[in-house]
Amino acid sequence: MIEPVAKPVVRTEVGRVKRAKMQKTIVVEIARRVPHPKYGKRMKLLSSRFAHDETNECKEGDIVEIKECRPISRHKSWTLVKIVKTASAT
Template identity: 50%
Template sequence: MAEKKAAAHGEHDVRDASARGYRKARRGYVVSDKMDKTIVVEVEDRVKHALYGKVIRVTSKVKAHDEDNTAGIGDLVLINETRPLSATKRWRLVEILEKAK
């Protein structure tokens, strides 16, 4: 009974996360907000070159779900991996860390 109340108030049990699996979180900048309830976020990853050891910046663009259309171009946002929401959307906007000036 107590477990049901905790889940209803947004508190998650440790077993829920392990059953669902680990979900990735990424930070990135919004590069497009032209679609309804969707933003395009440019995510940067730094990887070390296998042979030469130089750190290389690798960027990728992902589509994220923005329910309230709150994010704008240039905003620094935090996105979380989620279930597939459409053919190309696999991420959800968690919060806007910094608004564009």
């Protein structure tokens, strides 16, 4: 019997637009809370991802959802899915 091939899971992240000064590229800052290895206190870790914004619709401060895709350039391997909340609404 042939088993069905499982589709790969697409990673998605929600973060805040840190920079939107490049053409068709945004920098999204993602905050995670992880426990300290020794003391256990929850710490806030920030990481940045370059994401592709085809229509240049994002502005700094927007809350956006991005998903992982094939590499578009040297640093870009994420694509904008949607704008969750605009900067003026925050």
